[in-house]
Each structure stands twice: as structure tokens, then as C-alpha cells.
Amino acid sequence: MSIEAALLESRTLRDSVAERTEALDRVKVLVLLPDDMHVTTAMVARYFVVGETVIRALVLDHRDEMAANGYRVLTGAELSCFKQRSGTQSRTRSLALFSRRAVLNVAMLLRDSEVARQVRTHLLDVEQKSRIQPVDNPPPPWDEDWLDGKIVQVTERTVHSILSRTVVPMLNALIETSNEQRRDLMELRQDVEQIKRTLYSAAPGTRRPELQSLMAPIDVMGWKEFEHYVAELCRRDGCTDVEVRGGRGDLGADILARLQDGRRLVVQCKRQASHRSVGSSEMQQFIGTARLEHKADVALFVVTCRFTKDAVGLAARHGVTIMSRELLAAWNAGTKLQALLQNGQR
Template identity: 50%
Template sequence: MINETALLESKTLRDSVLERTDVLDKVKALSLLPDGMHVTTAMVAAYFEVAERAVNRMAQRHRDELTVNGLRILRGEELARFKGDTLSLYPESYPQPRSSLALWSRRAVLNAAMLLRDSEVARQVRTYLLDMEYLARTTHSVDNPAEAATQSLDDRIDQRITHILGKTVVPMFNALIETSGEHRKELIALRAGVQRVEQRLRQHHARLQRLESPHEGRPLPGVMASMDAMNGRTFEHHIAKLLRRDGCTNVVVQGGHGDRGVDIIALTADGRRLVVQCKRFAPYLNITSPDVQKFVGSAKVLYSAEVALYVATCPFTPEALSIAASGGITAVHRGLLEEWSAGAPLEILE
């Protein structure tokens, strides 16, 4: 099996897998601009969990390759049209660029995953791509292609491991070793090689399960992408739906003019007064300490809340988290929101 670092070195190999843009959301949800097709450099950096300057350096080194795969630099009239048609829809979430704006297609983002050396997310994307390539090569010779297409990936790997290696090849070598004298050492060496292959396949299987399963520390793909596409009001109603799912009652969405800094009021399942502030911001922005301070006043003074949630589609600054903790506010940051939306309950509501 080709090592994942090969993608860093071989443009030919990168080109061969660029159609598999769906793996981006399988590894981690990729947020898009309101046009539903592009991301900015800041959003690329947020996805790969690296500094924006690291993405810019990589883009400068590989500009020709990335341009072929959808990287565009908007300037002048083209930039003005994009700002007016797209970014102006959500002025709070997407800061307006000055003289130029880099737009990345999903294909260009996948290309970036095969060029960023120091991103753990990019490494996972490369690993997933090569797992798929390996699986395609090892299953192309099945007798019934139609049946193979309907089998799950895990079923095919399990069948290959269990029936070919575990129940056929290794026992055969055991029998030959018992009855052979002259070639005993060679057979033992061959058996060891087969057992190494079996172990590698098991590791491969486990890795695929981690990548495919929503229950192994990573929620369902697309959860955050769908929320990033919502407007503020739709997002508030989405949070209200999660509250009802977790047993809250008397849930009222009141976000808007005159809400006094609280978007949702409710009662928890055990009767405690609950208030929620909802912020649908771009994932590369942050909730700051002044934001949380204002909510502390609204939640505790104006509403006398016993449970207060500040729910955001972006991270909180360390100072904001500290103020939230001292003020009795539960900060539901982007990662926690993803888990909550995918089915995990919030501890404060239990």
C-alpha cells in the first residue's frame, strides 16, 4: 500500500484522486461561503487547523497546480460583484476584503490537503484517499461486480481477512510446516509474511471504521456544513429543536429586536429556567469576552436564569471561556455544537 506521504511528492498521484472531494466532509465538515461552492483562505486554514500564513505559503509554492484545480484571485470589478452578490448577504460573518480575495473550490481544498505537510486534518484526508485507492485495487477482481457494488466496504474487508487469510492461508502453512523438513524455515518465513499482511488489513479496516463511523469521536459528516448554510433565524430554530429533543419544555424562540440579549427561553426537563444566546458566525471568527459579558448580564440579571447557554458556530477566545465559566455560562463552541447536533446530549441539560 502506498504511504500517505507519497501524495506530498507526486503530482501525478494527486491528480489521480482529485475527483474524490467528498472525503473532505467524511474527515471533517467543510464550511462554504453563501454561494455554496467556495471558501476563503481563512476558511481553508480553519478547516485544516493551521495558521492562515501556512496556507498562503503553500499556495505560493504551488500556485499553478492549485489554479488549475479551482483557486481564483478576485480583484477589481470581479471582486466588487462577488462582495455585492455573496458576502453582503452575511456581513457579520464574512469580513469584507479590501483589494483582493482568494476563492478556493472544493477541488482546490482537496488539492491543498495533499500539499500541507504539518496539518493533522490534511494527513487524515491523505490517509482516507489512499485507503479508498487501496480498496479499489484489492477488490477489482471479484467475480460478480454488481454484488460487490452493493456490499459494504467493511463486509468485503472482513470477508477477505477471515476467509482467505485467517481460515485458509495460515492453516495451510501450519500444516505444511508440520510435515516439511527441508523447507521448514522458508515456510515459517512465508507464514510470518502472510500474518503481517493480515495485521495490515485489520489496521486498514479499523482505520476505515474510524473514518466512516459517526460514533467513534466524530459526528456525522455535513452536520456543521448544514448549520453554516443557515441564516440566523433558522439557526435559532435548529437550537430550539435540539433543546426539545433533550427534554426541554416551554421552548420559545424570541430572537430579534427587543430580545434583551437572549434568543431562546425554556425550561429544562427537571424544571430549571433556561436561556440561550445563538450566534451563527463563520468558523474562523471568535466569540470574545465582551460578547459573553453582555450575555452574563442578560441571563443572570434580566432573566434570573438557572441554566444559560451561549451557542456559537465558531470558537470562543480563552478569555471568553474564562468569563463564561466564572459567570455560570455554558459555552457551546463549534466542536461541542457539532457533537450535540449529531446526537450527544449536553451535560448541563441532563
């Protein structure tokens, strides 16, 4: 899913950029009423070069969201007072008013308008630039997050070396000698290459634009929306009997499913900010319930951040497959779940 498509579909993402009303003026001058705060339905329609009925229909479909961003309809005494204060000359018995935030809200929802598309493009460009601004004062070398970052860099280089020097050559040899499984092996090799491209599209220690764009729609999801999205990725890759159970009393199993080969898959999902880490205590809880409570054949821990060194060690010792931010980006980009289960960090 592209970031613009996610903007059209996700209210959470729209809410995250609702304050960036300067995007409107970057594209086209928005003429305001004499109060310098509001516009009418007709004025919104003229700005986006669409009919008034299109704007009214959009408001009808998204009334709660529009109201939260400043849309309102004045009647009676409130309308009379507004006319006097703003100098608006109108005999209408009701007047729909849009704040600048509400107009930006329309731009993020209106599909068939070139002006709206340009506003979205500028809005996303500004948002992307704000996300990738370098930090002026890097943390000192004894900072815990800085050390975790260095550990991640070393781990990434190690995994890259293993994939390049061991996994890919082994697959190449198997492809040359196998007839019955040739197609499956070639698909697996493609998946491995996709993982490499996603994980290592930039030099170690730099921010990865590709990773940022792949994760942007996920980063704005709530925890419940994230669990359902992971469930959809499971279904996409052939899992059956997919059930979302996240919530109070789930005992560490947010998603239950069956892999294509019939094995029982138990998934724990953690939606956290990218700079956070999932530690050993959370890993211990999942280990304690995945197989004993939920009879997992495959235990998968999916996060939007990273794992601490202790958590990675626990997962390796107890056979838990971990999917950190980078591998989740690869999954979101189209790499199949089976390949990630085979080639992810253990």
C-alpha cells in the first residue's frame, strides 16, 4: 500500500498530519470569509474544482471526522451572531462552515480532484522530510539506546554476510541439482534477495528511506488495527483459520492460525515506537504461554521496533522466531511469511 493510499484509507494517519494546513497555501490560495477563519461549502468546492454536491457527499460520509476538525453548521441565533461578527451577507437559514483543518481534511479524503492530490503530495513530502531530519546532538557513547543501535548494526552486517555467503550459494547449488523442488527453491531465493534489499538498502548506521516508506502506514496504526493488519498478511501468504484474539486475557496470543503445511502458528504483536525495544521480560511471557498454553508449532513475535540483546538470546534458546522492524518491512513489501520464518533471526 502506498503512503498516499494509506492517507486516503486511514483516519489515524490523517489525524497525525491534520495540523499541517500550510499545505493548502503551497498549492493554491484558499480564500477565506471576512472572519479570516472559515470558508463555505461553495468556497471549498471552488478551491478543489469540484461540484458542491461532491463536498456535501464527502461530509455526509465522514461527518464525525470533519466535525472533529472544525466543520459545523450554524443555524438560528448562532448564525445571526456569526453574520454580524463576520460581515457575511446571506439570507440562508443555515450555513456550513469549514475551518482550515476541515479543508485539509477534505483534501485528504477527496479522490477525484487534481488539487486535492497535489495537496496530499505536498503534505506527504513535508511529513517525510520531518521524519528524516538528522539529530543535531547525537547521544553519548554510553547511552543505552546508542549501544542498542550499535548492536543492531553489527547484527545486520552479520545476517547480511550469512545470507550472501551461505544461504544464497546453498540455494543456488540446490537449484542446480534438484528437479522436483526447483520452482520452490527459486521462489525461496527470490524471497531471500528481497529480504536483503529491504534490510540493507542503505549503508549501516544511516536512516533508510525505503524502510521509512514501507513502515509509515504501519507506524500510524493503533495496536488493534496493527494486529488485524498482521492477520491479513498471514492470510495473504496462505495461512488458514486465522483468528485475531488480541486483548485482555489473550495470554500472549494475539493471532492464531495454520501455516500452509498445517502447523499451528501463534503470533504475539507489539505496536511500539521505532526507537523502543522489546525486552527479555516480554519475551519470557510469550515463551511461557506460546507452546504450553496455545500448543504452538511455530511461535512468532512481531514488533514495530527492535528486540534487546537479551530478548534475542532468549528467543534463540527457546525456538521463537522474532520479526523486528526491518523484517516486518520486508513482509509488508511482499516477502512471503514462510521465507521470513526460515531466514529471520532465531
